[in-house]
Amino acid sequence: MEVKVWRGDAIGRFESFEVPRQPSQTVLDVVTHIQRHLDPTLSYRFACRVGMCGSCAMTVNGTPRWTCRTHVDKVAAAGRLEIAPLANLPVVKDLVADMREFFDKWARAKGQLTPTRTRADEFAVVDPESPARREADAGIECIGCGVCYAACDVVKWNRDYLGPAALNRAWTLLNDARDGAQSARLHAVAGDAGCHSCHTMMSCTEHCPKHLSPTRSIAGLKRATWSLAPEGEKS
Amino acid sequence: MSARFQARLWVAQRVTAMILAFCVVVHLATIILAVRGGLTAAEILARTQGSMAWGAFYSTFVVAVAIHGGIGLRTIGIEWLGMGRAAGWVAALVSASLVVLGLRAVVAVVA
Amino acid sequence: MSVARNHPAWWAFMVHRVTGIALALFLPAHFWLLASALQGEAALEGKLRWTEQPLVVAGEWLLVIALAAHLAGGLRVLALEFLPWRDWQKTLAALAAGLALAAGLAFALAR
Numbered sequence: 001m002e003v004k005v006w007r008g009d010a011i012g013r014f015e016s017f018e019v020p021r022q023p024s025q026t027v028l029d030v031v032t033h034i035q036r037h038l039d040p041t042l043s044y045r046f047a048c049r050v051g052m053c054g055s056c057a058m059t060v061n062g063t064p065r066w067t068c069r070t071h072v073d074k075v076a077a078a079g080r081l082e083i084a085p086l087a088n089l090p091v092v093k094d095l096v097a098d099m100r101e102f103f104d105k106w107a108r109a110k111g112q113l114t115p116t117r118t119r120a121d122e123f124a125v126v127d128p129e130s131p132a133r134r135e136a137d138a139g140i141e142c143i144g145c146g147v148c149y150a151a152c153d154v155v156k157w158n159r160d161y162l163g164p165a166a167l168n169r170a171w172t173l174l175n176d177a178r179d180g181a182q183s184a185r186l187h188a189v190a191g192d193a194g195c196h197s198c199h200t201m202m203s204c205t206e207h208c209p210k211h212l213s214p215t216r217s218i219a220g221l222k223r224a225t226w227s228l229a230p231e232g233e234k235s
Numbered sequence: 236m237s238a239r240f241q242a243r244l245w246v247a248q249r250v251t252a253m254i255l256a257f258c259v260v261v262h263l264a265t266i267i268l269a270v271r272g273g274l275t276a277a278e279i280l281a282r283t284q285g286s287m288a289w290g291a292f293y294s295t296f297v298v299a300v301a302i303h304g305g306i307g308l309r310t311i312g313i314e315w316l317g318m319g320r321a322a323g324w325v326a327a328l329v330s331a332s333l334v335v336l337g338l339r340a341v342v343a344v345v346a
Numbered sequence: 347m348s349v350a351r352n353h354p355a356w357w358a359f360m361v362h363r364v365t366g367i368a369l370a371l372f373l374p375a376h377f378w379l380l381a382s383a384l385q386g387e388a389a390l391e392g393k394l395r396w397t398e399q400p401l402v403v404a405g406e407w408l409l410v411i412a413l414a415a416h417l418a419g420g421l422r423v424l425a426l427e428f429l430p431w432r433d434w435q436k437t438l439a440a441l442a443a444g445l446a447l448a449a450g451l452a453f454a455l456a457r
Binding site: 153199200201202203205206213215216219220222223 | 359422
Binding site: 154157158187188190191192193194196197222225226228 | 236238239240241242243244245246310313314315
């Protein structure tokens with residue numbers, strides 16, 4: 001089968017390779033075959049190969065997917081396979097995207113826990129069945145693969161937009177009883193760069209390989225930021 | 236233009252949306268009822284002239300649509316036209332124009 | 347390129363945005379036409395007669411659908427943002443489309 005693979009960075013072109021079809025072949029198998037047998041200069045990322053780490057995310061026939069979990073039979077029905085790096089991110093080389101802005105935005109959305117206890121304190125007791133914890137748990141399985149970020153049109157149109165993953169993580173922390181930075185987090189996720197730019201297009205939810213719904217989390221953020229207190233006051 | 240202000244714009248957008256949901260349903264129903272058998276100026280004016288109720292309704296409609304449309308156009312200016320901060324000013328101008336033109340139209344049919 | 351976009355919620359958004367633009371462009375003309383009543387009923391009547399040309403009639407029909415579609419899409423957004431989350435938003439998008447078409451049909455039949 002003919003496979004087109006992006007070579008270069010922002011400036012580059014699609015290069016064609018002839019790759020033998022195999023039963024149960026995944027797109028990652030295809031990329032691996034090219035690099036090992038046809039062109040060792042091809043650069044790409046992978047790690048676990050079994051759908052747990054998210055490292056192998058790429059654009060396959062226009063759609064962001066985990067290549068290790070994408071069967072060639074499913075996407076190349078017409079015998080055509082086109083593989084490119086994840087969209088909405090700078091390209092380092094070939095199929096490798098520069099994930100720095102993805103994680104920078106994660107940090108800007110206050111996507112990390114601000115603890116309120118020390119090791120000298122008792123453990124925090126969090127009821128897993130509490131409404132807040134259930135909300136957090138609904139979005140907690142994100143592994144930062146970037147597929148949602150690549151699928152999102154608002155990310156494409158608005159360079160400052162924090163993106164579905166960062167906002168989803170912020171929502172899980174907003175619902176985390178142990179966190180002490182909620183006011184700052186609400187400010188971080190509000191406005192044009194934050195949840196208010198989400199247009200519920202739901203490409204994130206549609207493509208998330210973990211079946212999370214960042215749209216749902218962002219809707220929660222919209223409600224939470226309804227009345228933003230002035231900076232420095234308690235919300 | 237702080238995040239807080241932008242959040243407030245979003246709130247205004249949703250609040251006017253709720254007001255407009257009501258106004259648009261009334262407006263669509265009115266259109267469909269009025270358009271039966273053709274539409275004449277006499278018919279329109281017979282309904283609206285001297286009516287405080289229609290005056291209040293359409294004035295609310297105009298102001299809500301001017302705010303709602305303006306905020307929407309601002310977003311489009313930023314996302315599709317690459318206007319950056321200018322989008323806000325252009326949108327405000329459009330909003331103001333819609334209020335003026337719209338209330339003028341309300342006066343025209345109610346007074 | 348656009349394979350990632352062929353799902354209901356994406357179309358719901360695009361329809362909402364495009365109809366919003368169409369309505370925003372239409373409004374000044376709408377207000378301007380109605381304001382001719384300031385010159386008296388005959389002036390308004392004259393403009394209404396002008397709108398009976400087939401192309402304008404077709405345009406009005408499209409605008410009514412656009413208005414209904416924008417309303418329906420807006421209700422979908424409000425439901426998603428304010429009501430407790432449900433996973434059947436695709437149904438919401440379909441419902442919105444249905445509402446819009448129903449309104450268009452009613453308008454077409456009423457004439």
